[in-house]
Amino acid sequence: MLKARIKKSLPGFDLDIELSLDRELLAILGFSGSGKTMTLQCIAGLTRPDEGYIELGGKVLFDSVAGINLPPQKRRVGFVFQNYALFPHMTIDENVAYSIRHLPAWEAREKVLQLLSMMNISSLSGRYPRQLSAGQQQRTAIARALAPDPEVLLLDEPFSALDSQLRERLELELLNLQRAYRASMLLVTHDLAEGYKLGARVAVYHAGRIAQCDTRHQVFSMPVNRTVARLTGVRNLMDGHISRFDKSYTWVQIPAWDMELKALLRPDKGLVVGQQVALGIRPEHVQITKEEYAENVVSSSVLQVVEGISSFTYRFVVDNDKQECHIVNALIPESSAMLLHEGQSCLVYLPPERLIVIPE
Amino acid sequence: MTDSYLAPLWISLKTVFTATAIVFFLGITAAHWLSRYSGRLKDVIDGLFILPMVLPPTVVGYALLLFFGRHGPAGKILDFFGANIVFSWWATVIAAVVMAFPLMYMTTRSAFEQVEPNIQSAARTLGASEWRVFWTVTLPLAWPGVAAATVLALARTLGEFGATLMLAGNIPGKTATIPVALYFAIQAGDDQKALVLVLIVLLFSFTSLGIVGYWKRRSRRAKGYITS
Numbered sequence: 294m295l296k297a298r299i300k301k302s303l304p305g306f307d308l309d310i311e312l313s314l315d316r317e318l319l320a321i322l323g324f325s326g327s328g329k330t331m332t333l334q335c336i337a338g339l340t341r342p343d344e345g346y347i348e349l350g351g352k353v354l355f356d357s358v359a360g361i362n363l364p365p366q367k368r369r370v371g372f373v374f375q376n377y378a379l380f381p382h383m384t385i386d387e388n389v390a391y392s393i394r395h396l397p398a399w400e401a402r403e404k405v406l407q408l409l410s411m412m413n414i415s416s417l418s419g420r421y422p423r424q425l426s427a428g429q430q431q432r433t434a435i436a437r438a439l440a441p442d443p444e445v446l447l448l449d450e451p452f453s454a455l456d457s458q459l460r461e462r463l464e465l466e467l468l469n470l471q472r473a474y475r476a477s478m479l480l481v482t483h484d485l486a487e488g489y490k491l492g493a494r495v496a497v498y499h500a501g502r503i504a505q506c507d508t509r510h511q512v513f514s515m516p517v518n519r520t521v522a523r524l525t526g527v528r529n530l531m532d533g534h535i536s537r538f539d540k541s542y543t544w545v546q547i548p549a550w551d552m553e554l555k556a557l558l559r560p561d562k563g564l565v566v567g568q569q570v571a572l573g574i575r576p577e578h579v580q581i582t583k584e585e586y587a588e589n590v591v592s593s594s595v596l597q598v599v600e601g602i603s604s605f606t607y608r609f610v611v612d613n614d615k616q617e618c619h620i621v622n623a624l625i626p627e628s629s630a631m632l633l634h635e636g637q638s639c640l641v642y643l644p645p646e647r648l649i650v651i652p653e
Numbered sequence: 654m655t656d657s658y659l660a661p662l663w664i665s666l667k668t669v670f671t672a673t674a675i676v677f678f679l680g681i682t683a684a685h686w687l688s689r690y691s692g693r694l695k696d697v698i699d700g701l702f703i704l705p706m707v708l709p710p711t712v713v714g715y716a717l718l719l720f721f722g723r724h725g726p727a728g729k730i731l732d733f734f735g736a737n738i739v740f741s742w743w744a745t746v747i748a749a750v751v752m753a754f755p756l757m758y759m760t761t762r763s764a765f766e767q768v769e770p771n772i773q774s775a776a777r778t779l780g781a782s783e784w785r786v787f788w789t790v791t792l793p794l795a796w797p798g799v800a801a802a803t804v805l806a807l808a809r810t811l812g813e814f815g816a817t818l819m820l821a822g823n824i825p826g827k828t829a830t831i832p833v834a835l836y837f838a839i840q841a842g843d844d845q846k847a848l849v850l851v852l853i854v855l856l857f858s859f860t861s862l863g864i865v866g867y868w869k870r871r872s873r874r875a876k877g878y879i880t881s
Contacts (some may be wrong), residue, residue: 339774365777372778378771382793391789392779441780 294351295445295477299335300344308332308342308501314445318471318478320492320509322485322524327498329481330375333447336479337372338365350444371443375450377434379422385409385433386418392441408436411470428459435467445477452487464490485526489513497521515561515649519571522651527573528622530651535568543650545572549619550611554589556648564652571651576606578647579623581633582640589648591641593621595633603627609641658849660826661834664745665811668830672749672810677803679750680757685787688765706755713751714819721747721820744821745828749810757806764798765791801868808861811854 298311308328312319321329334340336347338354341362347355349370354363380388389405396404409415412432422430431451438446451467452460468491471478482488488495489509496506497520505512505521516522519530533547533554542555543564556572564570582590593609604626611619621641633639683702687695705713721738722728731738738744768791776786792799814832821828823837831850838846 337774337778339777365774366780366782368778370778372775374771374775376769376771378769378775380772380776380790391776391781437775437779 294349295336295479296346296348297332297336298345299332299342299347301331301335301340301342303328303331303501306501308335310496310498310501310503312496312503312506314477314479314494316475316477317493318468318476318480318491320488320495321479321481321498322483322488322492322495323498324483324524328501329483329498330449332498333372333449333479333481336368336445337370337447338363338368339372369441369444371438371441371446373431373434373438373446373448373451375453377422377430379430379433379437381422384419384421385414385425385436388422388433389437389440391437404440408440412436413466427454428463431455431463435470445479448478448480450481450483452482453484460487467491497524499524515559516573516651517562519651519653522571522573522649526575527649527651528576529574529579529620531572531619533570533572535564535566535570535650537566542645545570545650547572549617550591550613552591554643554648555645556650557646559650562650562652564650569653571653573649573651574643574647576622576624578644579607579621579625580642580644581607581623581625582642584642585640587642589643589645591621591643592638593641594638595635596620598633598635605632607633609639611641612638657825657846658853661829661831661850662853664742664827664829665831667742668745668749669807669810672746672753673803673807675746675750676753676757676806676810680754680761680802680806681792681799683754683758684762684765685791688762702758703755705751706759710752710813710815711819714748714816717748717751717816717820739820740822740824740828742821742828745813745817745830748816748820749813752813752816753806753809756809757802760802760805761795761799764795764802767798768794797868797871801865804861804865804868808858811857811861 294313294315296313299308301308305326306328308331310328310332321332323329331340335342335345336354342355342357344357345355346357347353349368353359353361354368355361379385380391383391386405386409389408390401393401393404406415409418412435414429414432414436417425417429422433425433435451452463455463464487470476480491492509494507495509495512497504497512499520504524505517512521513525516525516527522530531547532549533545535543536546536553537544538558541558543558544553544555546553554572584590591611593611595607596610597608599606604624607623607625609621609623611621613619623641687698687702718739719725720727721731721744723732728739738747772794773786773790776790781789812832813830814836817828817830818833823829823833825834829837831854835847835850835854838850
């Protein structure tokens with residue numbers, strides 16, 4: 294069980310966060326410079342918070358009030374650095390064995406072999422880091438961090454230097470590792486898909502604060518504000534106000550489009566009629582339709598089409614009589630796409646169960 | 654006859670290796686300490702350590718003479734124990750140490766600071782004490798730089814003239830190192846002796862440069878370690 298409350302003033306912003314995790318993988322999601330890495334550094338004891346309290350497995354690591362600040366050596370925190378930070382002058386076996394030299398030689402050797410085989414790098418035994426590929430270095434870094442049986446594993450953008458195929462494989466392996474040992478892991482990433490895939494829970498960082506921390510499903514389907522919505526990939530946000538409620542939907546008036554759209558109810562936020570809100574929808578949930586007079590159908594024209602491998606990226610301009618340019622971004626799978634040309638008129642359908650009401 | 658060549662060579666070699674050994678440990682200790690120290694006086698201490706390099710050697714020699722002389726603070730203590738440094742062989746060592754220290758300190762410190770901080774942090778999170786981090790990570794990774802610094806310091810101790818002459822004087826067979834002996838040979842018009850001494854120094858210096866170049870190439874290769 295890791296509990297951390299950290300305050301630290303940094304050039305540009307102040308870090309002020311509180312989080313906890315227990316035998317799960319918590320993904321910290323945010324852009325660079327939002328304090329993600331600093332959080333890991335504070336937990337590992339590599340940087341001293343100005344104020345706060347950090348507890349791991351019942352042991353107090355840092356307490357600014359009681360004046361406790363354990364050095365990194367005594368914290369039992371495993372750290373996987375973004376650039377792996379392997380010891381270049383040691384073989385991968387020596388790297389992995391670095392933390393367990395207090396064990397008898399045969400026991401340390403056995404542990405190293407076991408970790409190498411767990412990370413699928415047994416065949417590389419005896420090699421130096423510079424002789425390894427990025428993916429192999431990454432596996433070595435994880436094996437090395439796990440060797441002293443840490444209470445928590447901190448991973449700082451562990452996959453950012455890998456190509457997409459390798460990345461996907463290592464993500465799955467990490468997930469398996471986490472599930473097999475029910476390990477506590479804190480993973481920092483700026484990649485939405487990665488954060489969603491790996492984190493049972495996701496903490497969204499913005500300018501040194503946690504904008505939202507919840508199950509990944511909750512965070513991605515019910516962002517609490519515009520910032521979280523934008524950070525979690527809700528690219529389309531429309532301003533409006535709530536016009537009415539019915540049994541299962543919230544109706545939102547969008548003045549710029551001169552339209553009323555319906556969206557799912559959002560019981561978690563105590564919304565009232567007349568309240569200013571934003572309506573959000575992910576590009577991949579926008580559809581093209583032919584039903585002219587249906588609800589939530591917007592007439593528009595195609596501004597741009599980009600053909601991808603298995604989907605089309607569209608930018609639509611919503612028709613209106615105010616000479617304003619309102620764009621809807623859409624990512625439409627090839628199978629359900631009618632190929633539209635730039636400039637062509639079309640009908641865009643925004644499914645109510647995909648529209649998110651976001652309080653301002 | 655050969656004795657007048659060999660005595661300066663022998664004195665210089667003794668001085669060079671003793672002084673370099675002392676500078677090696679002093680420089681590494683100071684560099685490691687100051688690269689981790691973050692107090693207010695950091696810049697002041699750094700400046701003090703480098704000072705002998707920017708001062709004229711005769712000024713440093715005169716300061717040492719005042720410090721170790723009969724009325725100086727160190728001289729009084731030594732006098733109490735019946736010892737004397739000025740114009741003794743140890744004076745050549747002290748002058749060489751003081752003059753070579755800044756070079757050793759500066760080069761070593763930049764070598765330490767070029768070791769990637771994350772690698773040291775990694776060692777700490779793996780439970781290594783600061784002592785172990787230094788011996789197993791920092792020093793091995795900075796080693797090419799430290800070795801180059803040592804060779805430079807060694808060459809500097811060999812070339813030391815001004816401060817040595819001030820503190821140790823020119824006592825043949827006792828304090829007359831090669832540079833000092835060379836100066837007095839030329840003054841006395843003994844061209845043959847001067848030439849032989851020059852050749853000895855040239856040989857030594859070229860060898861030193863060769864070793865520095867070798868270590869630099871190694872260090873450049875060592876930095877390629879991390880790129881994947």
